[in-house]
Structures are given as structure tokens and as C-alpha cells.
Amino acid sequence: MSAALAEAGASPADVGSLISPGGIEAWRVESDFVPLVAVAFTFEGGAAQDPPGKAGAAQMLSRLLDEGAGPYRSDAFQERLANQAIELGFTTGPDAIGGSLKSLTAHADEAFELLRLALAEPRFDEDAVERVRAQTIAGLRYQANDPGTVATKRFFAEAFPGHPYGRPVSGTVESVAAITRDDLVDLHSRILSRGRVKIAVVGDMKADELALRLDHVFGALPEESRLDPVPDIELQGCGKRVVVDLDVPQSVIRFGVPGLSWRDPDFIPAYVLNHILGGGAFTSRLFQEVREKRGLAYGVGTSLASYRRTAMTWGYTATKNERVVECLDVIAAETRRLSEEGPSDDELAKAKDYLIGSYALGFDTSTKIAHQLAQIAFEELGIDYIRRRNRLIAAVTEEDVRRAAARTIGAAEALVIIAGRPVGI
Amino acid sequence: MDQTIRAAGLRRDSAVLGSRDRSGPELSRSRLDNGLEIVVIPDRRVPVVTHMVWYRNGSADDPLGQSGIAHFLEHLMFKGTERHPAGEFSKVVSALGGQENAFTSFDYTAYFQRVAPPHLGRMMEFEADRMSGLNFDDSVVAPERDVVLEERRMRVETDPSAQLSEAMAAALFVHHPYGIPIIGWMHEIEGLNRTHALDYYRRFYSPDNAILVVAGDVEASEVVRLAEGTYGRNAPHGGPGARQRPREPEPRASRHLSVADPKVEQPTLQRLYLVPSTRTASGGEAHALEVLAELLGGGPTSHLYRTLVLESGRAVNAGAWYMGSAIDESRFSVYAVPAEGLSPTDIEPELNQAIATCVASVTDDAIERAKTRLIAETIYSLDSQSSLARIYGSALAVGETLEDVRRWPDDIRAVTRDQLAEVAERYLVPRRSVTGYLLKDTSC
The missing domain is CATH 3.30.830.10 (Metalloenzyme, LuxS/M16 peptidase-like)
Known part of the structure; x- marks a missing residue:
């Protein structure tokens, strides 16, 4: 079953690389089943490039790209998008500014032109800057006492103190208030370059047509980025428990230990290990022990986070204040048991079967395929990664998983953040 | 197959869509003798099939005083049947590389899995089995009720904005059960038990109250054949009857x-x-x-x-x-x-x-x-x-x-x-x- 699925799962890997006459590379999958085209792209350099005291600048930049560009002020630009139902959006992470474009093929001319304007000629009109600033600050206030938001922010602050990763991507009310138009213009010119962008295009568009469009859109950008170096950092605060007081009946918990990056040879074993411990399925150990057996929480899980300068395995749950101690004990005991005893043969085999079989599920829409490709390109895993990936999973042995455990969940006690009024801590 | 129709939104005559003529998927629709409706939506691009069963009952059909029972039962549907112990279905889905979940709304409850097409039949066997054979031990009820209470704490009790939304719906619908939260009121969830759940299950879970929707790389005739061998074995109940909810009076007050x-x-x-x-x-x-x-x-x-x-x-x-x-x-x-x-x-x-x-x-x-x-x-x-x-x-x-x-x-x-x-x-x-x-x- 696994072998057949592994092959089937490789079908979206009809992915090719295209280099335009102007030297812009894109990975592409051509499909004319639905008359649309989906583009995903990722520029190196995200919130970690925010100037000191101006956390939130990169995110504000990304929110302003479609708020007026070229000859069009914000409302005119948005109307042009809406007139032809073109969807254009940008996101910011610690290491990257990403974006996506979706359009009916019939409107590709307009869609790619608006994308070019947004990337190359954003206006940063004063009214747009002030409006986005006000929206960002309102959003920060709206979530100011949301337990999940509070716990996550504190987690990053404790895990990466004094480092750009310790600052919130969306900034603070004070830091967002301090961002100037000059900051945004400067950040735009430093990050959005054609030399540091990864592009994926999926859908109903021929190669020669796409090549011309790539030159038109991305050829308009400067050749190179000017990024500040970001130092390496290891997750700090291991073994520490921090309570953030909030008057709520349920505590939100975040916990994490140092992890392995995408490009580490033990990343795939760590990924299998994570699936067994707290990956997405109902079968994970934490889901079974925390939710199924004890009814401690609605959601519990862990995931691997790999950034350019650090990596971690971290997890989440939420339980009523009275049961926080019990919940943390169960999570710590299961984590310890897995790292000391390793997975059973059956457990390892089933985890691999799941990860191999389910890979194809992430490739069922044009937008998802484009985002997957852009991420694989950003992590520099190679265009053949989709074909190789299931073989990498299949090759993982119990020894590999134990070694990954010894380097991650077995190497340190977790940093634990609790937002709420936990009893007994 | 009693009907074949074109999918939504595929007309090519509008300015939005341009002039290229391209057909969309041809939907197939049929009905088993026991009343189960079947819709098949072809999608041959990827080796994936989405298998969903929709029941024509949701939170608005919760008996008075048992708010949240539709949603609680949705959770308990993962707790085993006479033939398969708790968790077996999920283990099979997972080992096949599939994904699964379920959701409850005001008017319906739905269960789904996404797997590679060769496994569709297995999904149907399990889903048909829990359509009529649900059976769980009393010992799983209390922990699962705790899970739902934690879900409510997460979604509502810690979020003033969600509390406002709940209060507003309760004020908007002065008589109709759409004013009651899908997850139920805290104090009523606390009182839900195995008997409530099984009574509700027997009333609503039957092939003549369900719709099977399959989308993916499969032939409609194959879906119907598989459905006959699985869901076809479930006896109809005669349906839960008309969905008569109290009608809202003409509103007068701002x-x-x-x-x-x-x-x-x-x-x-x-x-x-x-x-x-x-x-x-x-x-x-x-x-x-x-x-x-x-x-x-x-x-x-x-x-x-x-x-x-x-x-x-x-x-x-x-x-x-x-x-x-x-x-x-x-x-x-x-x-x-x-x-x-x-x-x-x-x-x-x-x-x-x-x-x-x-x-x-x-x-x-x-x-x-x-x-x-x-x-x-x-x-x-x-x-x-x-x-x-x-x-x-x-x-x-x-x-x-x-x-x-x-x-x-x-x-x-x-x-x-x-x-x-x-x-x-x-x-x-x-x-x-x-x-x-x-x-x-x-x-x-």
C-alpha cells in the first residue's frame, strides 16, 4: 500500500524549473483543468530585518504593498483587483515576506501587472500608511489579552531574548507607532529583490507566456537584497516555567525545546518522531494521553519549527486552570518515555505509512501546490524533493528516531509558558 | 443514476470567465433503496478522494434542555461500534495516510475522510458501520464531555468577543433554536450523558436521513456499487420526520x-x-x-x-x-x-x-x-x-x-x-x- 501511494503521491511532482530570458527562475506545474493560475513567492528577509525599536515594520510593509501602487491610489488599486476577482495577498514571517496571487487565466494580464506594481512600485501614501498603522494597532489591542496570543508572544520572548526572533512579527503598540514611511521605503528596497526570491506558478499557463510575465513582474526589482545579518541562536530558558497572569478559566500552554533545521540530516527522523509524539493525527501519543484518555484538553499537539537561524520542537494545549499541573505532568511523562524508550516497531511503521500516504493530500489545489513548491525552494531542498521525500521517510529506522530524540526532546527540559490562572504553580 | 447535471459556475458566457469553452465536472446523483442520497463529483487531477457523510440534523434539532447534544454525539461517533473498538477507525485512516474529521452546524452534522482512491471502500465500510452500530462504554463519556467543556472554554469562556456573539444570537432568535450555541450552553453540556447521546443517535442516524458525497478520482458507478455493499446494508428508520422548529415571531424591538x-x-x-x-x-x-x-x-x-x-x-x-x-x-x-x-x-x-x-x-x-x-x-x-x-x-x-x-x-x-x-x-x-x-x- 505504501509503495503504491508513494508513487501516486509523487504525481504533483510533474514540476519543472523555468528560467526566463531575464534570468528569473520559477518552479511550475502546468494544468488546464481549471481556468486559473496560482502564484506563490517568498522573499528572503522578514521581521528579523525590522529596525531596532520598530518591530512590526516588515509586516506593515507587506500590508502596504496592495494599498496603492504605480498610478493607482489604494482604493483604485483595490477596485482593479476586485473588478476581475483577482486575489492578491502578502504575509510576513521572521525570515521572509511571502505572497500569493490567484486569478482566472482570462485576467492574467491585469493580475500580473497589478502584482508587478505592488512589488516594484508601492506608493506608501501617507493616508494608507496611517490607516494600516491604525488597523495594526487595533489588531494588537484586540488580541492584547487573548490567552493564545499572549502565551505565544511570551514564548518567543523567553526563547530568544535579545534576538530578532524574540520580537513579535506584528510588533507592539509602541513599536508600530514609531515606524516611519522612510523605514518602510528602506525596508522595501532592502528585502524585495529578484536575486532573493523563490517563485512557484501552478495552473493554466504555458511556459513561454510565463517566462515573459516573470521578466515583466520580477525583472522590475533590484538585483540584490541588502539584508542585515541575523545571528544564530539556540532556544533559551529550557526547564523554565513562566506564568502570565490572565483572568480566564482555562490556561493556554506553550512548551518547546531546541530542534533541528530542515537542512539537518536528522530532520526527517525528527519529523517522524514528532508525528508519533504530537503530530496532526488522532493517533499521536499526546492526543491519546491528554485528550482521549483524560479529557484534559480539546487540542494538543507538537510541531517542528525551522527558521534560518534556529529550530525548535514546540507544542500547544489548553486546559482548565485546576488541571494544568496534571496536564503538564502527562505531557512531560509521555515526552520522556518516548525519548528514553523510543517508538515501538508498530508505531514507527504506522507513522511512516501515514506520512508517506498523506503527502499527496497537501497537493490537491493549485494554491496549495504553489505554496508547497515555494517553501521547498525557500528551504533549498531541491526541485526533486517532492520525488525524494517519501523515500526519505521510508528509510527512517528506529535508531534514526532515537538519535533525533536524543538531539531534541531528550536533550533538554522544555521551556513552558502558561497564560491563565493555573492552580498549584 | 437518475440525474446528471453540470457543476455550478461553469457557464462560459460571462465576461468574467472569458470566452474559452471548457466543461466542468459532471455530477452524478443517485439514491439507494434505503433512502441514502449519493452525489459523486469527479476530480481526476490528484490521487485523492474526499468521502463525506452528511446527516440532516444539527444543533437546531437538539432536544430542549440538551443543548450541545448534536455536537457531543459527533465527538462520541469516534468512540467505537459493536464491530470496531474505539479508535480503530482512526488508526486505519491514519495508517492509510488519510485525514479525517467531523463538524456540527445548526442544520447538519458531517463526517469526512480524505484518502487515496483505492481505500474508498474501507472508509465506506467503517462509516456505514458507525451509521447504525455505534456502541461505546460509559467510561468514555465523562472524559469526552470534559474535552467538549475544554473546547467551549477555549472558544467562548476565555473570549469576551465570542461571549458577545453568543448573547447577540440569543437575543436575535427569541424563539428559534438558532439562538442556542452549536456547542451548547456550559451548564447543559455538563449534564449530557450516554443515554441522551444514544437516544439522539437512534433518532437521527440512518441512511434515509443521510447524504453521501464523494469527490475525487473515482467512477460514479463504482461509488454506487461500493455504497450498495456498505451503506446499503443499513436499514432505513422512516426518517426523523419533518424538521419543524418553532418559527420566529415578527420582530418588533430594536x-x-x-x-x-x-x-x-x-x-x-x-x-x-x-x-x-x-x-x-x-x-x-x-x-x-x-x-x-x-x-x-x-x-x-x-x-x-x-x-x-x-x-x-x-x-x-x-x-x-x-x-x-x-x-x-x-x-x-x-x-x-x-x-x-x-x-x-x-x-x-x-x-x-x-x-x-x-x-x-x-x-x-x-x-x-x-x-x-x-x-x-x-x-x-x-x-x-x-x-x-x-x-x-x-x-x-x-x-x-x-x-x-x-x-x-x-x-x-x-x-x-x-x-x-x-x-x-x-x-x-x-x-x-x-x-x-x-x-x-x-x-x-
């Missing part, structure tokens, strides 16, 4: 309420109007309300955003939405986030004015734009087999027909400015409304 909490740092204004749904509307009113919501508050080109955010700057955000898919009278919502230093009451007159003048003041282009965006969504949804499965499943589960879905783009296109003005004037009026303020409690 209602205002607020939730004040020390944790609130950003006040907001929300409003609900009692409006017809696709099922209760006549004369195209539901389609007009759909366009009106987009025109009034769909994104940064909408009338509310333009007047309150771009022009006056007295709000930092504003929008609207309409829940058309419902069996009984439904809700139309408007919201606004006041700019710094302003309260919800400061901007409410301006919001009222914008709503009242919307249709008269927008351009023809704006109306066309709203329609274009709505219709384009149906094309974009063709790119996602799970979206298609949800669109058709939810439509059938609330009693719409496949023809209704097929005609939807045309019906949206046909909405006139006069119809927009009529529905706005008839339904977006104070006596049909509940206005909610989310405020900071500064007293403690």
Missing part, C-alpha cells in the same frame, strides 16, 4: 446589548439582522441579500469600508456577511471597529447612515464588482475537491437542490439594483436588529 470585560482593549460594534435564508426567501431575496452583503461589506472596496474607513476614518475596519445557507430564517451581520479614541456608540449613527444609503449611493460598477467576486468564488472552488464536496453537501443538507446550486451564478447575475434596495429597506431595519458592543470594563 435590541442593544453589551459585554464589558477588563480584558477588552479594543472595542467593537457588531450587529445582526433577522433575514430570510435561501430556504425561506422568495422572489430571489436570498440572492439579493448575498449581493447586498458583498456590496455593503465584502472587503476593502465595499461601501462600509469606503465610507467609514477610507473617507471618514472613524473606523479602522468594517464589513458585512450573510449566512444564507439555513433551513429557517437566518442572520445578516454588520461590524465595525472604531478608530482610536472612539466608542461603538460614537460611530453607530454613521454606520446606520451608511447602511441606509448604501444601495442608492453605489455605482453600477460597484454592483457588478460585487457579483463578479461572488461568481468567481464558484470558479475558484472548482480547484478544491473538498470545497466542492462541502458546497454540495451543505446545500443538500439544508434542503436545497443541485439545480439551486447550478443556477446560483445566474441567479446572482440576475439581481437588480431595485431588488437590492428592496431587501435593504425591508430587512436591514432597527426592529429586526440586535446591536452588540464589546467594551472594556473599567470598574475593577
